[in-house]
Amino acid sequence: MIDLPANDSPSNVAEFSVSELSGALKRTVEDAFGHVRVRGEISGYRGPHSSGHAYFALKDDRARLEAVIWRGVFSKLKFLPQEGLEVVATGKLTTYPGSSKYQIVIESIEPAGAGALMALLEERKKKLAAEGLFEDARKRPLPFMPRVIGVVTSPTGAVIRDIIHRITDRFPVHVLVWPVRVQGETSGDEVSAAVNGFNALPADGPLPRPDLLIVARGGGSLEDLWGFNDEAVVRAVAASTIPVISAVGHETDWTLIDLVADRRAPTPTGAAEMAVPVKAELEASLARLSARLKGAVSRDGERKRQALRALARALPSPDQLLALPRRRFDESASRLGRALSAATQRKRLTFNGLRLSPATLERRLKEARRRTTASGERLPGVFLAMVRGQRTRFNRDAGRVAPGALNQRIAHLRERLRLTEQRSDTLVRSRLERAAQRREQAARLMESLSYRAVLERGFALVRGADDKPLKRAGEIQPGVELQIQFADGITRAIAAGEGRKATPPRKQQAAPGKSGDQGTLL
Template sequence: MSDFFSESNAPQPKANVAEYTVSEISGALKRAIEDQFGHVRVRGEISGYRGPHSSGHAYFSLKDDRARIEAVVWKTTMSRLKFRPEEGMEVIATGKLTTYPGSSKYQIVIDNLEPAGAGALMALLEERKRRLAAEGLFEAARKRPLPYMPLVLGVITSPTGAVIRDIIHRITDRFPLHVVLWPVRVQGETSGAEVTAAVQGFNALPHDGPVKRPDLLIVARGGGSLEDLWGFNDEALARAVAASDIPVISAVGHETDWTLVDFVADVRAPTPTGAAEIAVPVKADLEATLANLGARLKGCMTRHFDRKRQSLRAASRALPTPDQLLALPRRHFDEVTSRLGRAIIVGTERKRARFLAVRLSPATLEWRMAETRRITDRDMARAFAALRAILRERRLRLERAAQRFGPQPLLRRQKQSADALTALQRRLDHATILRLERLRGRVNQAERLLATLSHQSILDRGFALVTDAEGALVKRAAEVAPHDALSLRFADGTVGVIATEGTHRPKPQAKAAKPKDPGTQGSLF
């Protein structure tokens, strides 16, 4: 080991080469790279994309199967991108290479970003479609029926395009109603987020607010390429449409254009005009239908009344006349009337005879009043006696309670409770002290055991730990090869060494070790 250190520490002769500072080298490299690669197009897969930073810039990497390069998109460029970058998407980036002297890295500053062909977007679209379909968002069972005659129609589209004019024109021709427009961008990176916010905003409107909540929504856009319609393939937008409480009609692109919104919407229309035709019926057809149904109802009611009238006439001919129905009751009424007059006369005579037989007099009234007074006095006496008995019983119960809960018993109970509480406090203090002593003994025992089992105590006795370059513990000399870099850990520090000999088979890159006597063990030094 002494020879090794003496050779490595020998003074080297100074070379006739110019010296540069770190800043000069970094600046020269930056100028060279920017001059040579001032405008490049790089194809690669996006890696490490986490969305725009709080500053608005986006930082990620472009990689292929053998290398990767750092990339940055400034905030001003981010707002001009036609689609939003996503993790794993293969893209073609246009920009310039530059270096970052602070960390000795080179990176590409992207001015334009485009997908690497429609195949990459289609692959990403198929992956999203497969994931959403697995969650059941495309199932027909979860789609809601559209209202037949909505009162308020919500439209989510661009306010300046021909789509909104076509929808309003078709609605006016078919069935005029109140239309609420939520203006959004239908192309570009922010289109998906704006349409998502519009769907959620319409659902958040109250039913009785100043802006009426729509009964039906139409998400519309004209035709375009896959890149133009990419905002309507946003996963967040698809989930918002699927979770909407208001039925949604998707009218994005032409009949041959399909987006994720078309799959999750309750109804998919081939064109925006077709969506307006699906949303509302034709008012003239409704009026004609109502007139036809009204005429049919009137004729039906007329025929129904005629049949009922004929049935009533046929039934009336089979019924007896009023004179025939009232003949027997009238005769019975006449007989009862005649008997009633005689019964009144007889009853009056009987009542008069009984009244005369009673012979009312003042003596009779006085006797009845005396009898009533006697009964009343008797009942009053019984009531006063019962009341006095109840009062005596309540007084006795009160006196017994006063004796039981008086000042002296309460003082005795308080003293007993205080003595019991003091005894319990003493027992608690004693138990706490015993518990702390027991735990302190267990902690001291664990500390002694830890000091005994710790490898530091072994190192203090003069032993050392041997580890290889990867930090793995070397337990046997057979695991050491010549020229292996080892580390010896003593009690007061660590020393790096190089093995000059060893019994382990040398690595392929190292030179073959000289043969040695198999009976002797190699030395680390």
Template sequence: MVEIRKDDSLSNVAEYSVSEISLALKRTVEDAFGHVRVRGEISGFRGAHSSGHCYFSLKDDRSRIEAVIWKGTFARLRVPPQEGLEVVATGRLTTFPGSSKYQIVIESLEPAGAGALMALVEERKRRLAAEGLFAENRKKPLPFMPHVIGVITSPTGAVIRDIIHRITDRFPVHVIVWPVRVQGETTGAEVAAAITGFNALQRGGTIPRPDLIIVARGGGSLEDLWGFNDEVVVRAAAASAVPLISAVGHETDWTLIDFAADRRAPTPTGAAEMAVPVKADLEANLARLSARLKGAVSRCLERRRQEMRSLSRALPSPDQLFAMPRRRFDEAAGRLGRALETSTQRKRLHFSGIRLSIATLDRRIAQASRDATQCGERLPALYQSLVRHRRTRLDRDAARVNPRVALQRITVLSERLKAAVGRKDRAVLLRLERSRIAYEQSARLAETLSYKSILERGFALVRDADDRPLKRASDVKAGEALRLQFADDSVGAIATGKSSGGSRKSAPTREPGKQGTLF
């Protein structure tokens, strides 16, 4: 048996439940370590959880502490966590009562030291280069003389003043400044948004789209220039349709945007010099080229003038050109009269020797008849020879024709003929159907517009003896024969005169088609 002493149950130590002691420890830890900076190596990082939160550990050579980054904080981190990366985490310590563990809730994360930053930059550089973002074949040439230049930098620093001053000295153009923070956690997002915004502008809009973009910042440490190593900035620079110059830091400073940009300037002032030429040099060059052009034109004209004079001296004069033709013309004119007289005498002798008589005509007619008879006798033989020749050619052509090819050709033509006949029948039926519909519509319209529908409502149409309709009472003469057209039939009537306006007398009922009297 166990002996229970009375003084053991009357202890003064307070009793706590597990939840109470866990909450008390949680408040103590959070009050004492509300804001801490912890340096360590990331361990056990496997990416964001399905909920968007990140769970991993920070460790050194002797200890380990659990760490958590909530979803909203993870999206704002400038440096994303990576396995094995040594970082300085800023946050607050708390406990997790469900498992009696303490952890740090990270609010910001940054690499620990320049060595870690350089390692991170090199790793990111290798990964982006493998995607082809730094390839030389995708870099665009800079415009020789841009009309609008967009500058992405801080509006209050000396960089923008140096750029504007240098552009104004060399070649004044329209400069648009997109203000951004050039240092801090939001630098990468703001610079990427500025590059995308410049590319989204429309040409000819209220704010013109720049022909060239300059991303500029003064010199600084690796930490100061860290925003220009951000992956989102590199991707925005690589995707820019507008040529882009990177002028971040001094000549010895290199960032990842320098590799993705189309050109890299050693300084912001150097970027301005790359962007525009020197106006005075252009004017001097233009004047020199203009003088050379004028001299070349003058020399060319003088050379052509000399060649023209030389050629003109070699050409004969007009008198020399027309001397031989004029002489030949005179000789021909002198011979023309004598030749005409000789020709006339020769023709006269020829006609005087010809004697026309009836006997001569009979002989010529008889000769022509004999020639026609001989031609008629040779005609059947020629016709038969032609028929034999054509039959021979036909047999030769028939022998060259392949019966199977001819049969296939006939089959194809037959199918085409059947298809055409089928289409013809369908076309005729379709045309008849359309004509029938049009006829029915016209018939209904004619019936609607016909005066017979008015007669159905109790009206009558009055016609004279010539079957012409009468519209007014003044057109009716007394004793005139009329024809009254009703809805069902027409009756004849005789006009007796105008109505006196008295009471109407009922007309006697007449048989259809019979003539009555109009009272």
């Protein structure tokens, strides 16, 4: 109902101001279209404004409707607007008086049917495939026997029970469950956070880091599985350093996480079977391999024993090897006696043939004297020849030495002498400094151990007439001159009273009536 203002003009036509007419139209539109659902294609979408609001338009083949999504609603949307996407928007119509336009304030938005979802899915798939996230080359093999398996799924569904039951039957290992919502607006963010959280666990932390991840969910419609088509989930799985098995839906269902994961399982139970081997089969294989190993070792030992026996038959016996040396030894032993007798006979004949006489010795002495005289005659000539040879070599070597080279050699030797003198001076100074330091240290040590420090604390040193220290009271005789040294000087005194030997330090008590002093010094 439009409130008409009072008409003061003589005409029957009502008169409005622009603001009044715009406000009346705004109230009329909002009252008539307070809650509407509009189907159309998004046009002019450029993302949220700096204020957080989003402005775009919905259009079909004949009309165009301006749309706005306020910041509080935009942050809660399950599906974000995209240019060219056909959607069904729910909200209310209103007008904007500043530009005389009407628009829809959207409260919720969703794709217009499965066809739009599939179109969005195909577009997202092409975008991620162009980045190489689905390439087979980047996928890694699964570990054969993982020690810890991380499972990302709902903690209350049947999926986690099936996985744990299947793993327990095949090969029991440690299973860590990261609980997430597998359906709804926040499922994509929670799954991506779980994958990133498992990868962020330290290898030596209190919680063991999984060797394998399983992202699992039961079957459902395209809308139910839409969280696993989220771009954040795909990128988290692609960036995971831990191998990932996707087990989302039934065998006929597929999502983008199936394309990026290292292995796709048809069902969650199939993922558990891929994750671990069958323990009984491994034990049987191990037993079979052990039996084969034992048989191979036995056969190899028997074959080597046969080869050894064959080689032993080809070798000659010890008697055959020693027969020839033994015969040579026997022949040598039989010839040894005869050879010794013959050699003795020859030596005897040679000895008997020697005849020593004075004439023979005289002849030999004359021959030796002649050789000595001849050698003495040749000696001066040999000496002169040697001297001439040495002089010739000296003159030749002297001619080879140039004056410049000799001066250079002398300069080099002088430089070496100068450096040696510098090093010797440095060494002497260093030794003198070390000696001075040791002397100062000894002086300080002597000062600390000197009796003068004791005198400064109030004690005195008593010396006799011979200037020797007196250590016992029994050494002091009455009338003896004493020298008493204090910290500030020496004074002389005469011992008075009767001196006696000091009592040894035993458990003795002085006799009653006797004083324990040793006399008086005057």
